[in-house]
Amino acid sequence: MKISTTLAFVIVAAGFFVYQYRQAPIYAASSGSSGAKQAEQASSAKPQAHTSTPSEVGVTVFQENCSFCHGREAEGGETGPDLTRSKLVLSDSGGNKISVIVRNGTPDARMPRFEFSAQEMDGLVAFIHAQAAKAAAQVGGRRGVDVDDLQTGNAEAGKQYFNSNCASCHSPTGDLAGIASRYKGLDLEKQMLYPENVRSKVTVTLPSGQKVAGTLAYLDEFTVALQDASGTYRSWKISNVKYSVDSPVNGHVDLFSKYTDADIHNLMAYLQTLK
Numbered sequence: 001m002k003i004s005t006t007l008a009f010v011i012v013a014a015g016f017f018v019y020q021y022r023q024a025p026i027y028a029a030s031s032g033s034s035g036a037k038q039a040e041q042a043s044s045a046k047p048q049a050h051t052s053t054p055s056e057v058g059v060t061v062f063q064e065n066c067s068f069c070h071g072r073e074a075e076g077g078e079t080g081p082d083l084t085r086s087k088l089v090l091s092d093s094g095g096n097k098i099s100v101i102v103r104n105g106t107p108d109a110r111m112p113r114f115e116f117s118a119q120e121m122d123g124l125v126a127f128i129h130a131q132a133a134k135a136a137a138q139v140g141g142r143r144g145v146d147v148d149d150l151q152t153g154n155a156e157a158g159k160q161y162f163n164s165n166c167a168s169c170h171s172p173t174g175d176l177a178g179i180a181s182r183y184k185g186l187d188l189e190k191q192m193l194y195p196e197n198v199r200s201k202v203t204v205t206l207p208s209g210q211k212v213a214g215t216l217a218y219l220d221e222f223t224v225a226l227q228d229a230s231g232t233y234r235s236w237k238i239s240n241v242k243y244s245v246d247s248p249v250n251g252h253v254d255l256f257s258k259y260t261d262a263d264i265h266n267l268m269a270y271l272q273t274l275k
Helices: 005-044 054-065 098-104 118-137 155-165 185-193 248-255 261-271
Strands: 201-205 211-219 223-227 233-237 242-246
Touching (some): 185 261, 201 223
Antiparallel strands (some): 201 211, 201 242
């Protein structure tokens, strides 16, 4: 039996359609299974939380609690020493000495106590040691002055210099008693050379001839003012009075042109004995 070309084409097309129809559920099931599996894997894959390293923890702890005194790089600050050159830090092993100081503070109360977790303490110790190693590798890059650097003079020679040049204003058992406990290292030398927060005295002579003395409170080209012994603030126009100022710092400034290196080292050595 002969089949026309048109009829043959219709039969083949119908057969192909039936085949595709029967395969569709298989493809759909296969595709759905794969998609569901991928969706399940995507939903179960959670981002892993970042675990901070000891160094990262240490940076945070140090910056938040210690940098104000010891500087951001642990190389010393306004009131705290350079930890990168500290003998305690250099002799520390795994925090056995650093942790004691941190948890107990210092005896003179200049450093408070800190309660850190074990992780925070480990991080802090790691940071300080890392900074010490970094500083040691910077040959010639030293930024601080150690107390030992200022202990090269002769204390007995310094005492003789003091008695000859300083004793008229200062006393080792009076105003300077314990000065080596209040100031250390470079701070002590700065106070020796140019004392800070030292108030000048002033005497004002009134038109009547009466003299009024006290601590200088204010002085410019128009006004002079003082605080007398009772704490009363008094001021006058300069054009109406005479005055004389006694500034203790001036005596130190006058010595600048007279000091020798040996004088400064010896005087510093002597002052460090006044504890």
